[in-house]
Amino acid sequence: MTQSSCDALHFFRGGGMMEVCGSSTVSLREFGCEQSLLSRPDGSASFTQGDTSVLAGVYGPAEVKVSKEIYDRATLEVLVQPKVGLPSVRERLQEQCVRETCEASLLLSLHPRSSLTLILQVLHDDGSLLSCFLNAACMALMDAGLPMSCLFCAVTCAIDTDGQITTDPTAAQEKESRALMTFAIDSTERKVLMSSTKGSFSVSELQQCIAVSQKASEKIFQFYRDSVRRRYSKIL
Amino acid sequence: MAAGFKTAEPLEYHRSFLRENCRPDGRELSEFRTTTLNIGSISTADGSALVKIGNTTVICGIKAELANPTVEAPGKGYIVPNVDLPPLCSSRFRPGPPGEQAQAASQFVADVIESSELIQTEDLCIERGKLCWVLYCDLMCLDYDGNLLDACIMALLSALKNTQLPEVTINTETGSPEVNFKKRHELRIHKHPVATSFCIFDESILIVDPTSDEESLVTAQLTVVTDDEGRLCSVYKPGGTSVSGEKLQQCINQATARQREIQKLINKVISSVKTAQ
Numbered sequence: 001m002t003q004s005s006c007d008a009l010h011f012f013r014g015g016g017m018m019e020v021c022g023s024s025t026v027s028l029r030e031f032g033c034e035q036s037l038l039s040r041p042d043g044s045a046s047f048t049q050g051d052t053s054v055l056a057g058v059y060g061p062a063e064v065k066v067s068k069e070i071y072d073r074a075t076l077e078v079l080v081q082p083k084v085g086l087p088s089v090r091e092r093l094q095e096q097c098v099r100e101t102c103e104a105s106l107l108l109s110l111h112p113r114s115s116l117t118l119i120l121q122v123l124h125d126d127g128s129l130l131s132c133f134l135n136a137a138c139m140a141l142m143d144a145g146l147p148m149s150c151l152f153c154a155v156t157c158a159i160d161t162d163g164q165i166t167t168d169p170t171a172a173q174e175k176e177s178r179a180l181m182t183f184a185i186d187s188t189e190r191k192v193l194m195s196s197t198k199g200s201f202s203v204s205e206l207q208q209c210i211a212v213s214q215k216a217s218e219k220i221f222q223f224y225r226d227s228v229r230r231r232y233s234k235i236l
Numbered sequence: 237m238a239a240g241f242k243t244a245e246p247l248e249y250h251r252s253f254l255r256e257n258c259r260p261d262g263r264e265l266s267e268f269r270t271t272t273l274n275i276g277s278i279s280t281a282d283g284s285a286l287v288k289i290g291n292t293t294v295i296c297g298i299k300a301e302l303a304n305p306t307v308e309a310p311g312k313g314y315i316v317p318n319v320d321l322p323p324l325c326s327s328r329f330r331p332g333p334p335g336e337q338a339q340a341a342s343q344f345v346a347d348v349i350e351s352s353e354l355i356q357t358e359d360l361c362i363e364r365g366k367l368c369w370v371l372y373c374d375l376m377c378l379d380y381d382g383n384l385l386d387a388c389i390m391a392l393l394s395a396l397k398n399t400q401l402p403e404v405t406i407n408t409e410t411g412s413p414e415v416n417f418k419k420r421h422e423l424r425i426h427k428h429p430v431a432t433s434f435c436i437f438d439e440s441i442l443i444v445d446p447t448s449d450e451e452s453l454v455t456a457q458l459t460v461v462t463d464d465e466g467r468l469c470s471v472y473k474p475g476g477t478s479v480s481g482e483k484l485q486q487c488i489n490q491a492t493a494r495q496r497e498i499q500k501l502i503n504k505v506i507s508s509v510k511t512a513q
Contacts, residue, residue, distance in 0.1 A: 100475025
Protein backbone atom coordinates (compact mmCIF):
# COMPACT_ATOMS: atom_id res chain seq x y z
CA MET A 1 0.00 0.00 0.00
CA THR A 2 1.33 3.40 -0.85
CA GLN A 3 1.84 6.17 1.68
CA SER A 4 -1.02 8.23 0.32
CA SER A 5 -3.58 5.48 0.73
CA CYS A 6 -2.41 4.93 4.33
CA ASP A 7 -3.27 8.54 5.10
CA ALA A 8 -6.52 8.03 3.32
CA LEU A 9 -7.58 5.16 5.53
CA HIS A 10 -7.12 7.35 8.54
CA PHE A 11 -9.20 9.98 6.79
CA PHE A 12 -12.13 7.62 6.45
CA ARG A 13 -12.25 6.30 10.00
CA GLY A 14 -14.17 9.31 11.24
CA GLY A 15 -17.53 7.69 10.54
CA GLY A 16 -20.22 8.65 8.08
CA MET A 17 -19.36 12.27 7.46
CA MET A 18 -15.90 13.25 6.39
CA GLU A 19 -14.03 16.37 7.40
CA VAL A 20 -13.58 19.09 4.87
CA CYS A 21 -10.02 20.15 4.24
CA GLY A 22 -9.46 23.75 5.33
CA SER A 23 -7.77 24.85 2.12
CA SER A 24 -10.75 24.24 -0.14
CA THR A 25 -13.82 26.41 -0.04
CA VAL A 26 -17.28 25.24 -0.94
CA SER A 27 -18.75 27.77 -3.27
CA LEU A 28 -21.51 26.99 -5.72
CA ARG A 29 -22.73 29.22 -8.47
CA GLU A 30 -26.18 30.75 -8.17
CA PHE A 31 -28.69 27.99 -8.64
CA GLY A 32 -32.37 28.16 -9.35
CA CYS A 33 -35.24 25.84 -10.06
CA GLU A 34 -38.75 26.02 -11.42
CA GLN A 35 -41.20 23.14 -11.09
CA SER A 36 -44.37 22.25 -13.10
CA LEU A 37 -43.54 24.60 -15.90
CA LEU A 38 -44.72 22.24 -18.63
CA SER A 39 -48.36 21.18 -18.94
CA ARG A 40 -48.08 17.82 -20.73
CA PRO A 41 -45.58 15.86 -18.59
CA ASP A 42 -46.64 14.41 -15.24
CA GLY A 43 -43.76 16.23 -13.64
CA SER A 44 -41.33 18.82 -14.93
CA ALA A 45 -38.57 21.05 -13.64
CA SER A 46 -35.88 23.31 -14.94
CA PHE A 47 -32.65 23.58 -13.00
CA THR A 48 -30.00 26.23 -13.52
CA GLN A 49 -26.50 26.33 -12.06
CA GLY A 50 -24.85 29.57 -13.14
CA ASP A 51 -25.24 29.58 -16.91
CA THR A 52 -25.82 25.82 -17.14
CA SER A 53 -29.48 25.07 -17.58
CA VAL A 54 -31.42 21.81 -18.00
CA LEU A 55 -35.11 21.16 -18.51
CA ALA A 56 -36.50 17.84 -17.26
CA GLY A 57 -39.84 16.17 -17.89
CA VAL A 58 -41.23 12.95 -16.40
CA TYR A 59 -43.98 10.81 -17.89
CA GLY A 60 -45.44 7.92 -15.97
CA PRO A 61 -46.28 5.51 -14.57
CA ALA A 62 -47.69 4.58 -17.97
CA GLU A 63 -48.05 1.49 -20.10
CA VAL A 64 -44.80 -0.23 -21.02
CA LYS A 65 -43.62 -1.88 -24.21
CA VAL A 66 -43.80 -5.65 -23.83
CA SER A 67 -40.10 -6.05 -24.69
CA LYS A 68 -39.10 -3.68 -21.87
CA GLU A 69 -41.56 -4.93 -19.27
CA ILE A 70 -40.14 -6.01 -15.90
CA TYR A 71 -42.53 -8.17 -13.91
CA ASP A 72 -41.74 -6.85 -10.44
CA ARG A 73 -40.94 -3.16 -10.98
CA ALA A 74 -41.32 -0.20 -13.29
CA THR A 75 -39.00 0.31 -16.24
CA LEU A 76 -37.23 3.66 -16.13
CA GLU A 77 -36.04 5.16 -19.36
CA VAL A 78 -33.84 8.25 -19.44
CA LEU A 79 -33.34 10.30 -22.60
CA VAL A 80 -30.73 13.03 -22.80
CA GLN A 81 -31.24 15.56 -25.56
CA PRO A 82 -28.26 17.75 -26.42
CA LYS A 83 -28.71 21.37 -27.47
CA VAL A 84 -27.72 20.66 -31.05
CA GLY A 85 -27.61 17.41 -32.99
CA LEU A 86 -28.64 13.93 -32.02
CA PRO A 87 -27.65 12.16 -28.80
CA SER A 88 -24.31 10.36 -29.21
CA VAL A 89 -22.23 7.87 -27.27
CA ARG A 90 -21.31 10.46 -24.61
CA GLU A 91 -24.98 11.09 -23.88
CA ARG A 92 -25.52 7.32 -23.50
CA LEU A 93 -23.05 7.22 -20.62
CA GLN A 94 -24.75 10.19 -18.97
CA GLU A 95 -28.14 8.53 -19.47
CA GLN A 96 -26.82 5.40 -17.78
CA CYS A 97 -25.55 7.41 -14.80
CA VAL A 98 -28.82 9.31 -14.36
CA ARG A 99 -30.96 6.22 -14.83
CA GLU A 100 -29.17 4.06 -12.31
CA THR A 101 -29.09 6.88 -9.75
CA CYS A 102 -32.83 7.47 -10.13
CA GLU A 103 -33.48 3.72 -9.97
CA ALA A 104 -31.71 3.59 -6.62
CA SER A 105 -33.82 6.33 -5.07
CA LEU A 106 -37.21 5.61 -6.68
CA LEU A 107 -39.41 2.89 -5.20
CA LEU A 108 -39.94 1.21 -8.55
CA SER A 109 -41.44 -1.96 -7.11
CA LEU A 110 -44.60 -0.01 -6.29
CA HIS A 111 -45.40 0.23 -10.00
CA PRO A 112 -44.69 -3.20 -11.51
CA ARG A 113 -45.10 -3.66 -15.29
CA SER A 114 -45.24 0.07 -16.04
CA SER A 115 -42.93 2.60 -17.60
CA LEU A 116 -41.39 5.85 -16.41
CA THR A 117 -39.75 8.16 -18.90
CA LEU A 118 -37.44 10.97 -17.92
CA ILE A 119 -36.40 13.43 -20.59
CA LEU A 120 -33.52 15.80 -19.99
CA GLN A 121 -33.13 18.65 -22.44
CA VAL A 122 -29.93 20.70 -22.34
CA LEU A 123 -30.76 24.40 -22.60
CA HIS A 124 -27.24 25.67 -22.07
CA ASP A 125 -24.00 23.98 -21.09
CA ASP A 126 -21.50 26.00 -19.09
CA GLY A 127 -19.85 23.21 -17.12
CA SER A 128 -21.08 20.77 -14.43
CA LEU A 129 -23.66 19.44 -16.87
CA LEU A 130 -23.98 15.96 -15.37
CA SER A 131 -24.66 17.34 -11.90
CA CYS A 132 -27.25 19.72 -13.36
CA PHE A 133 -28.93 16.73 -15.08
CA LEU A 134 -29.19 14.87 -11.80
CA ASN A 135 -30.49 17.87 -9.86
CA ALA A 136 -33.08 18.60 -12.53
CA ALA A 137 -34.06 14.91 -12.58
CA CYS A 138 -34.58 14.85 -8.82
CA MET A 139 -36.74 17.99 -8.89
CA ALA A 140 -38.82 16.63 -11.79
CA LEU A 141 -39.37 13.28 -10.04
CA MET A 142 -40.42 15.17 -6.93
CA ASP A 143 -42.83 17.25 -9.00
CA ALA A 144 -44.30 14.12 -10.56
CA GLY A 145 -45.06 12.89 -7.05
CA LEU A 146 -43.32 9.56 -7.54
CA PRO A 147 -42.55 7.63 -4.35
CA MET A 148 -38.86 7.80 -3.51
CA SER A 149 -36.79 6.33 -0.69
CA CYS A 150 -34.52 9.37 -0.60
CA LEU A 151 -33.68 12.50 -2.55
CA PHE A 152 -30.35 12.98 -4.23
CA CYS A 153 -28.27 15.86 -5.51
CA ALA A 154 -25.07 16.02 -7.48
CA VAL A 155 -21.93 18.13 -7.20
CA THR A 156 -19.09 18.46 -9.70
CA CYS A 157 -15.56 19.12 -8.43
CA ALA A 158 -12.60 20.17 -10.55
CA ILE A 159 -8.97 19.86 -9.43
CA ASP A 160 -6.71 22.38 -11.15
CA THR A 161 -2.98 22.03 -11.80
CA ASP A 162 -2.13 23.48 -8.34
CA GLY A 163 -4.28 20.84 -6.65
CA GLN A 164 -6.96 23.36 -5.71
CA ILE A 165 -10.51 22.01 -5.66
CA THR A 166 -13.26 24.06 -7.30
CA THR A 167 -16.85 23.00 -6.80
CA ASP A 168 -19.43 23.55 -9.54
CA PRO A 169 -16.88 24.62 -12.19
CA THR A 170 -17.74 26.57 -15.33
CA ALA A 171 -16.86 25.18 -18.77
CA ALA A 172 -13.64 27.25 -18.80
CA GLN A 173 -12.62 25.94 -15.38
CA GLU A 174 -13.41 22.38 -16.52
CA LYS A 175 -11.14 22.79 -19.51
CA GLU A 176 -8.21 23.98 -17.38
CA SER A 177 -8.69 21.29 -14.76
CA ARG A 178 -6.45 18.26 -14.30
CA ALA A 179 -9.25 16.06 -12.98
CA LEU A 180 -13.00 16.34 -12.91
CA MET A 181 -15.37 14.37 -10.69
CA THR A 182 -19.11 14.29 -10.29
CA PHE A 183 -20.75 12.71 -7.27
CA ALA A 184 -24.40 12.14 -6.47
CA ILE A 185 -25.12 12.27 -2.75
CA ASP A 186 -28.24 10.85 -1.10
CA SER A 187 -30.24 12.89 1.37
CA THR A 188 -30.54 10.35 4.19
CA GLU A 189 -26.97 9.21 4.87
CA ARG A 190 -25.01 11.66 2.71
CA LYS A 191 -23.28 8.74 1.00
CA VAL A 192 -22.09 8.52 -2.58
CA LEU A 193 -24.78 7.18 -4.93
CA MET A 194 -23.00 7.86 -8.19
CA SER A 195 -19.46 8.70 -9.13
CA SER A 196 -18.09 9.60 -12.53
CA THR A 197 -14.57 10.90 -13.00
CA LYS A 198 -12.21 12.19 -15.66
CA GLY A 199 -8.46 12.64 -15.46
CA SER A 200 -6.08 11.00 -12.98
CA PHE A 201 -5.89 11.85 -9.30
CA SER A 202 -4.64 10.42 -6.02
CA VAL A 203 -6.69 8.61 -3.40
CA SER A 204 -6.54 11.51 -0.96
CA GLU A 205 -7.73 13.92 -3.66
CA LEU A 206 -10.70 11.66 -4.27
CA GLN A 207 -11.56 11.68 -0.59
CA GLN A 208 -11.21 15.43 -0.34
CA CYS A 209 -13.54 15.86 -3.30
CA ILE A 210 -16.11 13.49 -1.78
CA ALA A 211 -15.94 15.43 1.48
CA VAL A 212 -16.32 18.75 -0.30
CA SER A 213 -19.27 17.38 -2.29
CA GLN A 214 -20.95 16.15 0.87
CA LYS A 215 -20.55 19.59 2.36
CA ALA A 216 -21.90 21.25 -0.79
CA SER A 217 -24.82 18.82 -0.92
CA GLU A 218 -26.12 20.33 2.35
CA LYS A 219 -26.63 23.62 0.54
CA ILE A 220 -28.46 21.99 -2.34
CA PHE A 221 -30.72 19.92 -0.08
CA GLN A 222 -31.55 23.07 1.87
CA PHE A 223 -32.40 24.73 -1.44
CA TYR A 224 -34.66 21.78 -2.39
CA ARG A 225 -36.45 22.13 0.93
CA ASP A 226 -36.83 25.91 0.64
CA SER A 227 -38.08 25.83 -2.94
CA VAL A 228 -40.65 23.13 -2.20
CA ARG A 229 -41.78 24.93 0.94
CA ARG A 230 -42.17 28.18 -0.98
CA ARG A 231 -44.15 26.43 -3.67
CA TYR A 232 -46.60 24.67 -1.38
CA SER A 233 -47.06 27.69 0.88
CA LYS A 234 -48.63 29.42 -2.14
CA ILE A 235 -50.93 26.52 -3.02
CA LEU A 236 -52.24 25.73 0.45
CA MET B 237 -32.97 -29.66 -6.89
CA ALA B 238 -30.36 -26.92 -6.63
CA ALA B 239 -30.92 -26.01 -10.28
CA GLY B 240 -34.63 -25.59 -9.66
CA PHE B 241 -33.98 -23.44 -6.61
CA LYS B 242 -31.62 -21.27 -8.64
CA THR B 243 -34.19 -20.70 -11.39
CA ALA B 244 -37.14 -20.07 -9.10
CA GLU B 245 -35.44 -17.93 -6.45
CA PRO B 246 -32.15 -16.62 -7.87
CA LEU B 247 -31.74 -13.93 -5.21
CA GLU B 248 -32.34 -16.30 -2.30
CA TYR B 249 -30.04 -18.84 -3.96
CA HIS B 250 -27.17 -16.34 -4.04
CA ARG B 251 -27.94 -15.10 -0.53
CA SER B 252 -27.65 -18.60 0.88
CA PHE B 253 -24.09 -18.79 -0.48
CA LEU B 254 -23.12 -15.28 0.57
CA ARG B 255 -24.27 -15.98 4.12
CA GLU B 256 -21.50 -18.61 4.22
CA ASN B 257 -18.99 -16.12 2.75
CA CYS B 258 -18.68 -17.91 -0.56
CA ARG B 259 -20.21 -17.73 -4.01
CA PRO B 260 -22.10 -20.24 -6.18
CA ASP B 261 -19.01 -20.87 -8.33
CA GLY B 262 -16.91 -21.73 -5.27
CA ARG B 263 -15.06 -18.44 -5.05
CA GLU B 264 -14.60 -16.33 -1.95
CA LEU B 265 -16.09 -12.83 -1.92
CA SER B 266 -12.83 -11.11 -2.86
CA GLU B 267 -11.52 -13.74 -5.24
CA PHE B 268 -11.08 -13.14 -8.96
CA ARG B 269 -11.79 -15.73 -11.60
CA THR B 270 -8.88 -17.26 -13.48
CA THR B 271 -7.55 -14.69 -15.89
CA THR B 272 -6.02 -15.89 -19.15
CA LEU B 273 -4.22 -13.68 -21.61
CA ASN B 274 -3.12 -14.35 -25.14
CA ILE B 275 -1.25 -11.67 -27.03
CA GLY B 276 -0.87 -11.44 -30.78
CA SER B 277 -3.82 -13.73 -31.51
CA ILE B 278 -4.75 -12.01 -34.79
CA SER B 279 -1.80 -12.06 -37.17
CA THR B 280 -3.38 -9.67 -39.68
CA ALA B 281 -3.96 -6.89 -37.14
CA ASP B 282 -1.32 -4.37 -36.10
CA GLY B 283 -1.81 -5.46 -32.51
CA SER B 284 -4.17 -7.86 -30.79
CA ALA B 285 -4.96 -9.63 -27.56
CA LEU B 286 -7.49 -12.08 -26.20
CA VAL B 287 -8.53 -11.95 -22.57
CA LYS B 288 -10.53 -14.48 -20.62
CA ILE B 289 -11.76 -13.75 -17.14
CA GLY B 290 -13.56 -16.93 -16.17
CA ASN B 291 -15.96 -17.46 -19.07
CA THR B 292 -15.99 -13.83 -20.18
CA THR B 293 -13.97 -13.54 -23.37
CA VAL B 294 -12.99 -10.30 -25.06
CA ILE B 295 -10.80 -10.01 -28.13
CA CYS B 296 -9.18 -6.75 -29.14
CA GLY B 297 -7.73 -5.96 -32.55
CA ILE B 298 -5.90 -2.76 -33.40
CA LYS B 299 -5.85 -1.32 -36.87
CA ALA B 300 -3.58 1.61 -37.58
CA GLU B 301 -4.50 3.92 -40.43
CA LEU B 302 -2.96 7.10 -41.76
CA ALA B 303 -5.13 10.18 -41.58
CA ASN B 304 -5.09 13.94 -41.42
CA PRO B 305 -4.94 15.39 -37.90
CA THR B 306 -7.87 17.48 -36.78
CA VAL B 307 -7.65 21.24 -37.12
CA GLU B 308 -8.03 21.73 -33.34
CA ALA B 309 -5.13 19.39 -32.54
CA PRO B 310 -2.70 19.47 -35.49
CA GLY B 311 0.10 17.81 -33.50
CA LYS B 312 -1.88 14.83 -32.29
CA GLY B 313 -3.13 11.52 -33.60
CA TYR B 314 -6.19 9.84 -32.25
CA ILE B 315 -7.49 6.60 -30.80
CA VAL B 316 -10.98 5.32 -31.56
CA PRO B 317 -12.16 2.52 -29.26
CA ASN B 318 -15.30 0.58 -30.05
CA VAL B 319 -16.90 -2.10 -27.91
CA ASP B 320 -19.11 -4.58 -29.71
CA LEU B 321 -21.55 -6.86 -27.93
CA PRO B 322 -22.82 -9.17 -30.67
CA PRO B 323 -25.84 -11.47 -30.15
CA LEU B 324 -23.35 -14.34 -30.11
CA CYS B 325 -22.04 -13.47 -26.67
CA SER B 326 -25.29 -13.52 -24.72
CA SER B 327 -29.03 -13.87 -25.20
CA ARG B 328 -29.54 -10.43 -23.71
CA PHE B 329 -28.09 -8.71 -26.79
CA ARG B 330 -30.08 -8.38 -30.00
CA PRO B 331 -28.73 -7.82 -33.50
CA GLY B 332 -28.84 -4.31 -34.86
CA PRO B 333 -27.24 -1.03 -33.85
CA PRO B 334 -25.17 -1.12 -30.62
CA GLY B 335 -27.27 -1.08 -27.48
CA GLU B 336 -26.91 1.15 -24.46
CA GLN B 337 -24.44 -1.10 -22.67
CA ALA B 338 -22.11 -1.36 -25.67
CA GLN B 339 -22.18 2.40 -26.21
CA ALA B 340 -21.60 3.13 -22.54
CA ALA B 341 -18.67 0.67 -22.50
CA SER B 342 -17.14 2.30 -25.61
CA GLN B 343 -17.35 5.71 -23.98
CA PHE B 344 -15.91 4.34 -20.73
CA VAL B 345 -12.91 2.88 -22.60
CA ALA B 346 -12.41 6.18 -24.45
CA ASP B 347 -12.54 8.09 -21.15
CA VAL B 348 -9.99 5.74 -19.56
CA ILE B 349 -7.61 6.21 -22.52
CA GLU B 350 -7.91 9.96 -22.16
CA SER B 351 -7.74 10.09 -18.36
CA SER B 352 -4.86 7.67 -17.90
CA GLU B 353 -2.77 9.11 -20.76
CA LEU B 354 -1.56 5.59 -21.50
CA ILE B 355 -0.54 6.83 -24.93
CA GLN B 356 0.52 10.39 -25.57
CA THR B 357 -1.41 11.23 -28.70
CA GLU B 358 1.54 13.42 -29.75
CA ASP B 359 3.48 10.16 -30.33
CA LEU B 360 1.01 9.26 -33.08
CA CYS B 361 1.74 12.40 -35.07
CA ILE B 362 3.97 11.86 -38.10
CA GLU B 363 4.04 15.35 -39.55
CA ARG B 364 2.39 18.21 -37.77
CA GLY B 365 -0.86 19.30 -39.38
CA LYS B 366 -0.44 16.85 -42.26
CA LEU B 367 -0.22 13.22 -41.25
CA CYS B 368 -0.92 11.16 -38.16
CA TRP B 369 -1.88 7.67 -37.07
CA VAL B 370 -5.39 6.72 -36.09
CA LEU B 371 -5.65 3.62 -33.96
CA TYR B 372 -8.97 1.84 -34.33
CA CYS B 373 -9.32 -0.40 -31.29
CA ASP B 374 -12.10 -2.89 -31.87
CA LEU B 375 -13.11 -4.80 -28.78
CA MET B 376 -15.44 -7.69 -29.35
CA CYS B 377 -17.03 -9.75 -26.66
CA LEU B 378 -17.21 -13.42 -27.61
CA ASP B 379 -18.70 -14.74 -24.39
CA TYR B 380 -20.47 -12.50 -21.91
CA ASP B 381 -20.33 -13.69 -18.32
CA GLY B 382 -20.10 -10.41 -16.44
CA ASN B 383 -17.25 -8.01 -15.73
CA LEU B 384 -17.04 -6.69 -19.28
CA LEU B 385 -15.17 -3.47 -18.42
CA ASP B 386 -12.22 -5.22 -16.71
CA ALA B 387 -11.78 -7.54 -19.66
CA CYS B 388 -12.05 -4.68 -22.17
CA ILE B 389 -9.45 -2.48 -20.48
CA MET B 390 -7.07 -5.40 -20.08
CA ALA B 391 -7.49 -6.51 -23.71
CA LEU B 392 -6.97 -2.95 -24.91
CA LEU B 393 -3.80 -2.42 -22.87
CA SER B 394 -2.30 -5.76 -23.94
CA ALA B 395 -3.15 -5.16 -27.59
CA LEU B 396 -1.65 -1.67 -27.53
CA LYS B 397 1.52 -3.06 -25.97
CA ASN B 398 1.64 -5.58 -28.81
CA THR B 399 1.07 -2.96 -31.54
CA GLN B 400 3.90 -2.47 -34.02
CA LEU B 401 3.60 0.56 -36.27
CA PRO B 402 5.46 0.59 -39.59
CA GLU B 403 7.88 3.41 -40.25
CA VAL B 404 6.52 6.23 -42.39
CA THR B 405 8.66 8.69 -44.28
CA ILE B 406 7.38 11.57 -46.33
CA ASN B 407 8.85 11.79 -49.79
CA THR B 408 10.22 15.30 -50.11
CA GLU B 409 9.74 15.44 -53.88
CA THR B 410 6.19 14.19 -54.24
CA GLY B 411 5.03 14.98 -50.69
CA SER B 412 3.33 11.62 -50.41
CA PRO B 413 3.90 9.26 -47.47
CA GLU B 414 5.89 6.10 -47.96
CA VAL B 415 5.30 3.20 -45.60
CA ASN B 416 8.11 0.80 -44.84
CA PHE B 417 6.39 -2.34 -43.58
CA LYS B 418 9.68 -4.12 -42.91
CA LYS B 419 10.78 -1.61 -40.32
CA ARG B 420 8.33 -1.54 -37.44
CA HIS B 421 8.55 -0.03 -34.02
CA GLU B 422 6.57 -0.45 -30.85
CA LEU B 423 4.15 2.07 -29.42
CA ARG B 424 5.27 3.89 -26.33
CA ILE B 425 2.92 2.99 -23.48
CA HIS B 426 3.28 5.49 -20.65
CA LYS B 427 0.81 4.13 -18.11
CA HIS B 428 -0.72 0.76 -17.36
CA PRO B 429 -4.32 1.31 -16.32
CA VAL B 430 -6.15 -1.75 -15.02
CA ALA B 431 -9.85 -1.83 -14.18
CA THR B 432 -11.29 -3.74 -11.24
CA SER B 433 -15.05 -4.14 -10.90
CA PHE B 434 -17.01 -4.64 -7.72
CA CYS B 435 -20.64 -5.27 -6.94
CA ILE B 436 -22.66 -4.50 -3.87
CA PHE B 437 -25.09 -7.27 -2.98
CA ASP B 438 -28.11 -6.50 -0.79
CA GLU B 439 -26.77 -3.00 -0.10
CA SER B 440 -23.94 -4.25 2.09
CA ILE B 441 -21.97 -7.25 0.79
CA LEU B 442 -19.06 -6.36 -1.44
CA ILE B 443 -18.02 -8.88 -4.10
CA VAL B 444 -15.34 -8.61 -6.80
CA ASP B 445 -15.33 -9.74 -10.41
CA PRO B 446 -19.09 -10.44 -10.74
CA THR B 447 -20.48 -13.03 -13.11
CA SER B 448 -23.40 -12.19 -15.38
CA ASP B 449 -25.88 -13.85 -12.94
CA GLU B 450 -24.52 -11.80 -10.07
CA GLU B 451 -24.58 -8.57 -12.09
CA SER B 452 -28.29 -8.96 -12.75
CA LEU B 453 -29.08 -9.34 -9.04
CA VAL B 454 -26.83 -6.78 -7.36
CA THR B 455 -27.94 -3.35 -6.16
CA ALA B 456 -24.87 -1.40 -7.29
CA GLN B 457 -21.76 -1.74 -9.42
CA LEU B 458 -18.44 0.05 -9.11
CA THR B 459 -15.37 0.07 -11.35
CA VAL B 460 -12.03 1.45 -10.16
CA VAL B 461 -9.21 2.02 -12.66
CA THR B 462 -5.70 2.47 -11.25
CA ASP B 463 -2.35 2.90 -12.96
CA ASP B 464 1.19 1.75 -12.08
CA GLU B 465 1.82 4.75 -9.81
CA GLY B 466 -1.23 3.93 -7.72
CA ARG B 467 -3.13 6.94 -9.05
CA LEU B 468 -6.79 6.59 -9.88
CA CYS B 469 -7.82 7.06 -13.50
CA SER B 470 -11.50 6.46 -12.97
CA VAL B 471 -13.90 5.72 -10.15
CA TYR B 472 -17.02 4.86 -12.05
CA LYS B 473 -20.20 4.08 -10.21
CA PRO B 474 -23.19 4.67 -12.46
CA GLY B 475 -25.68 4.67 -9.61
CA GLY B 476 -27.29 2.08 -7.42
CA THR B 477 -27.17 1.96 -3.66
CA SER B 478 -24.76 4.20 -1.82
CA VAL B 479 -21.28 3.17 -0.84
CA SER B 480 -19.53 4.21 2.37
CA GLY B 481 -16.03 5.66 2.63
CA GLU B 482 -14.54 2.51 4.18
CA LYS B 483 -15.99 0.30 1.43
CA LEU B 484 -14.61 2.61 -1.23
CA GLN B 485 -11.16 2.51 0.38
CA GLN B 486 -11.35 -1.30 0.50
CA CYS B 487 -12.14 -1.31 -3.23
CA ILE B 488 -9.25 1.03 -4.05
CA ASN B 489 -6.79 -1.13 -2.09
CA GLN B 490 -7.92 -4.26 -3.92
CA ALA B 491 -7.75 -2.46 -7.25
CA THR B 492 -4.14 -1.40 -6.63
CA ALA B 493 -3.18 -4.98 -5.76
CA ARG B 494 -4.98 -6.26 -8.86
CA GLN B 495 -3.21 -3.68 -11.04
CA ARG B 496 0.19 -5.04 -9.98
CA GLU B 497 -0.87 -8.62 -10.66
CA ILE B 498 -2.26 -7.84 -14.11
CA GLN B 499 0.72 -5.73 -15.11
CA LYS B 500 2.99 -8.60 -14.12
CA LEU B 501 0.87 -10.99 -16.19
CA ILE B 502 0.94 -8.72 -19.26
CA ASN B 503 4.70 -8.25 -19.04
CA LYS B 504 5.20 -12.00 -18.69
CA VAL B 505 3.09 -12.77 -21.76
CA ILE B 506 4.72 -9.99 -23.79
CA SER B 507 8.20 -11.31 -23.03
CA SER B 508 7.17 -14.88 -23.89
CA VAL B 509 5.76 -13.65 -27.22
CA LYS B 510 9.06 -11.90 -27.93
CA THR B 511 11.18 -14.98 -27.19
CA ALA B 512 8.91 -17.09 -29.42
CA GLN B 513 9.54 -14.76 -32.35
